[in-house]
Amino acid sequence: MREAALETPGRLIVDLARLDEDGEWYRGETSPEVLELGASEWLTPQGGIVYALFVQALGTELLVRGEVRQRLACVCARCADSFETEAVEPEFVASFEIPGEEAFMDLTEAVREAIILTLPSYPVCRDACRGLCQACGANLNRTACTCRREGRDSCWSALDVLE
Numbered sequence: 001m002r003e004a005a006l007e008t009p010g011r012l013i014v015d016l017a018r019l020d021e022d023g024e025w026y027r028g029e030t031s032p033e034v035l036e037l038g039a040s041e042w043l044t045p046q047g048g049i050v051y052a053l054f055v056q057a058l059g060t061e062l063l064v065r066g067e068v069r070q071r072l073a074c075v076c077a078r079c080a081d082s083f084e085t086e087a088v089e090p091e092f093v094a095s096f097e098i099p100g101e102e103a104f105m106d107l108t109e110a111v112r113e114a115i116i117l118t119l120p121s122y123p124v125c126r127d128a129c130r131g132l133c134q135a136c137g138a139n140l141n142r143t144a145c146t147c148r149r150e151g152r153d154s155c156w157s158a159l160d161v162l163e
């Protein structure tokens with residue numbers, strides 16, 4: 001197991017033999033490949049998962065708590081602009097059963113899952129993003145296209161006729 005751990009740099013691995021019995025902070029960053037998102041059209045990880053976790057062995061359990069975060073390049077689902085954001089789980093808590101003979105425990109998967117759960121399914125560049133005009137494709141955050149106004153004008157003129 002020792003060699004296996006050494007062969008996987010960039011993973012979050014706790015060496016139980018060296019873990020301080022009062023617990024210990026693990027701070028670092030996984031390798032960027034850890035957050036495998038597949039073919040996500042909206043999100044691209046920037047760098048690895050950054051963690052600051054307090055790890056403590058209590059009896060046969062390993063308790064882990066702290067914060068994990070991941071920087072992301074995003075494409076806004078409304079206006080298609082690029083923007084950067086950070087997925088953060090500020091209260092990561094997990095416990096793991098310590099297997100009898102193992103010297104190392106790999107927490108990478110647990111940290112990865114915590115980040116996945118915080119990811120937005122439809123990221124938007126800002127809550128007030130106005131998206132694209134469905135008629136002409138203009139980015140309504142930047143330009144006021146005339147499509148809507150024309151639509152409203154014709155609507156009003158129809159009312160004028162009724163009056």
Ligand SMILES: [Zn+2]
Pocket residue numbers: 076077078079080081124125126129130131
């Ligand atoms: Zn947007």
Ligand SMILES: [Zn+2]
Pocket residue numbers: 133134135136137138145146147148
């Ligand atoms: Zn338009």
